Amino acid sequence: MAGAVPTASSTMAKETTNYARLCRLLVDVGTQALRDTFNAIHPPANMHTILARNKATLQPLRARKIINPTQWGKLFPAIPSSVSSASFDITLLMVLLRNICGLAAPATGWDSLPAVTDVTLEADIARIKYFRNTVYAHAEHASVDDATFNTYWCQIRDALVRLGGVAYRAAVDNLEIECMDPYVEEHYKELLQQWKNDEDNIKDELKEMKTLIDSNIKNLTKKIDNLVTSTVISKEETGEEGELYSDI
Secondary structure (H helix, E strand, O other), X not given: OOOOOOOHHHHHHHHHHHHHHHHHHHHHHHHHHHHHHHHHHOOHHHHHHHHHHOHXXXXXXXXXXXXXXXXXHHHOOOOHHHOOHHHOXXXXXXXXXXXXXXXXXXXXXXXXXXXXXXXXXXXXXXXXXXXXXXXXXXXXXXXXXXXXXXXXXXXHHHHHHHHHOOHHHHXXXXXXXXXXXXXXXXXXXXXXXXXXXXXXXXXXXXXXXXXXXXXXXXHHHHHHHXXXXXXXXXXXXXXXXXXXXXXX
């Protein structure tokens, strides 16, 4: 019926779909754009050679659990020449782009929204991650109103087009109007959550590692202080304090 006023339920359904569309945009198109960016820097034909050359850089990331065992297996399969970026998930692509592609962090860092005027490659990579976090902030209600959706969509689309080329504009525009059934919506919500969880796990591991390192440094410093104090007392008691200071 023309001019019908949207009901609360229809509005809620639309806003739920808005959230799912943003999830799909970031997961599907975002992953491909980052993969294309990575491939442009490191051509697929030489991938196994490039990864072998950077193995020393990647091994500490593995040790710190920034790269998990499954991802490591994709980077260094039993048959090295079979490696393909097509198997790299979006979290791994982010790690590789930041660590073995010679890219410098944007002025605002990798985890913040770059200035509007900063349209460098690095800034657009950071934007994808930033909007992942921003969209995921709506996960509790899994809904995004139309005004917010339009703002997010345009900014994400522009970053993707700059990263992947003008062909991405048509793909993004089609996704904006493509029909999405409830199963598909739920699938992409879960994928975005998994992406967020993967990076949160990395952050937790790094925090634990930093806490352990800080604790070890503190204990070592305390042992050194105790050792110095004991040495000074011992030398004062034996009248050898002159010898102690003669070595400084």
